[in-house]
Amino acid sequence: MFLDLLNNIAITTAFLFVAGKAFQNRPLNEDNTYKTKLMLGVGGGILGTLLMLNSIHPNETVIVDLRHLAMVLAGVFGGPLSAILSAVVIGVMRIGLYGISTASLVACAVTILSGVIMGLLSLIRLPKTLYRYLLLNAFGMLAFAATLFYLLKDTGLTTLVLSYFIPFAIGGNIxxxxxxxxxxxxxxxxxxxxxxxxxxxxxSDLISTHFLDGRFKYVSPSSKAILGYEPDELIGKNPYDFYHWEDLERITDSHNTVKESSEESVVEYRFRKKDGSYVWLETTSKRMTDLGIEKNELICSSRDVDLRKDLESDLIEKNNRLKRLSNMDGLTEIFNRRYFDSMLEEEWAKAIHHKTPLTLIMFDIDYFKFYNDTYGHQQGDECIKEIANVGKTVLNRPHDLIARYGGEEFAVILPDTKENGALKVAEAIRKSVQVLAIPHVNSKVKPIVTVSVGVAVVEPTEDMNHLQLVVDADEALYTAKKNGRNQVHLYNDTDQSERVQGEETSVR
Known part of the structure; x- marks a missing residue:
């Protein structure tokens, strides 16, 4: 009996594997073509016939077979047409193999009728596929029991046969x-x-998989178009050998993030192509898990972003140029008042943080109104430009800044500069302007252009306001002008008290 049962299991297993291979590339569902349904029906009929030929012999008097399981399979996977066709094949083969007799005709008729009913039952939508198997199998067992009782007309013998058949049928079905x-x-x-x-x-993207150490395991054919390499030229290689050295830290951080967590990571970097040039890639990486792989692997999708990086670089350059232009004075090509205001705030905050002194120098051209009246505004503009160039020349530290504060007035910010250094810079500006010897016949100081310079130095604290430094430098400039012009004056506490309310009535 057990050998017979194993034989049936072996036949069913072999048949299902063959069928699985035959339908490997096509899903079996209600959308099957008629050709597929016919193939399933004929296949079910052949399986049923083989099961019928290899009956199970529990004892010398009892013989059962599991042919109905073939109709169950045909009904589940192929629907009514497949179930009916498999039943017809089994029924006809029953007569063909065992001859025409009452038992053969009855078995054939019942088999075909069962196939029809199983086909109709296969149309019922059930929440789980297992329920369809059980439903069709239950009807198959019922039909077999009814046929057996009709043919044997012996309740005891029928019961004996069913006591073997039902467990075999249920076990075989599962x-x-x-x-x-x-x-x-x-x-x-x-x-x-x-x-x-x-x-x-x-x-068009480059799809690749990697071992955890980064080595390529799979590379899609698009590598040829993007990198110039055939996939075989990259498989087994370490991509770190192709990365641009400036991007290694960023790539390593991304690699470690993906290795150590289930999060995906996106990174942009340069990869050396086969011709030696570099291409910008944007790679999204993620660790592959739960795939039955012995060691987790990484999957990456990389796209060529060279054009985008070029556009970004161009846009950044244009934005920087626009920003520079918006911060520059159009006439003198030094920084304007708006940029001066923002940088004074920034340097003030830095000075507080680092506890360093901050110097502000303000200077303007002496009797500039007289200069414009004498030489004209166009020549006045040229004079202002030459004074601005002098200021730029005198400053020699990267963080020192000169700006046109307004009209003929200029402002200089000197970070981390004490009084001695501030006075040296201020005096250098005054002397350099005088050395230019720009004619100014109506000046009340000298027959050349001169400047007056005010200096204020402070070590800022949190409770101070940066605008006070501007006030102090302006007071120092006022004092320099009051004391005769063409000189440098360092702000002290008496400057403000000495400034009269009417201020200077003469034209600067």
Whole structure:
């Protein structure tokens, strides 16, 4: 008996594996073509016939077979047409193998009728596929029991046969379900792999998988178009050998993030092409898990962003140029008042943080109104430009800044500069302007252009306001002008008290 049962299991298993291979590239569902349904029906009929030929012999008087399981499979996967066709094949083969007799005709008729009813039952939508197997199997067992009782007309013998048949039928049904579903899932996985491989191989992006140490395991064909390498030229290689050295730290951080967590990471970097040039890639990486892989791997999708990086660089350059232009004075090409205000705030905050002194120098051209009246505004503009150039020349530290404060007035910010250094810079500006010897016949100081310079130095604290430094420098400039012009004056506490309310009535 057990050998017979194993024989039936072996036949069913072999048949299902052959069928699974035959339908590996096509899903079996209600959308099956008529050709597929016919193939399933004929296949079910052949399986049923083989099961019928290899009956199970529990004892010398009892013979049972599991032919109805073939109709169950045909009904589940192919629907009514497949179930009916398999039943017809089994019924006809019953007569063909055992001859025409009452038992053969009855068995044939019942088998075909069962196939019809199983086909109709297969149309019922149930929440789980297992329930469809059980429903069709239950009807098959019922039909077999009714046929057996009709043919034997012996309740005792019928009961004896069913006591063997029912457990075999239920066990065979469950075995068939799990085997068929396993093959179905395997085929679906096979189709998914082919589908995603097709996507990868036809994607314009570069799809790659990597061992955890980064080595290429799979590379899609787009590597040829993007990098110039055939996939085989990269597989097994370490991509770190191709990265631009300036991007290594950023790439390593991304690599470690993906290795140590399930999060994905996006990174931009340069990759050396086969011709030696570099291409900008944007790569999204993620760790592959739960795939039955012995060691987790990484999957990466990389796209060529060279054009985007060029556009970004061009846009950044244009923005920087625009920013520079918006911060520059159009006449003198030094920084304007707006930029001066923002940088004074910034340097003030830095001085507070580092506890360093901050110097502000303000200077303007003596009797500039008289200069304009004498030489004209165009020549006045030229004079202002020459004074601005002098200021730029005198300053020699990267963080020192000169700006046109307004009209003929200029402001200089000197970070981390004490009084001695501030006075040296201020005096250098005054002397350099005098050395230019720009004629100014109506000046009340000298017959050349001169400047008056005010200096204020402070070590800022949190409770101070940066605008006070501007006030102090302006007071020092006022004092320099009051004391005769063409001189440098360092702000002290008496400057403000000495400034009369009417201020200077003469034209600066």
């Amino acid at each position: 075995f068939t379900y799990f085997l068929a579903e396993t093959l179905k899932k395997a085929n679906q996985n096979h189709r998914d792999i082919k589908y995603y491989k097709l996507l990868a191989e036809n994607s």
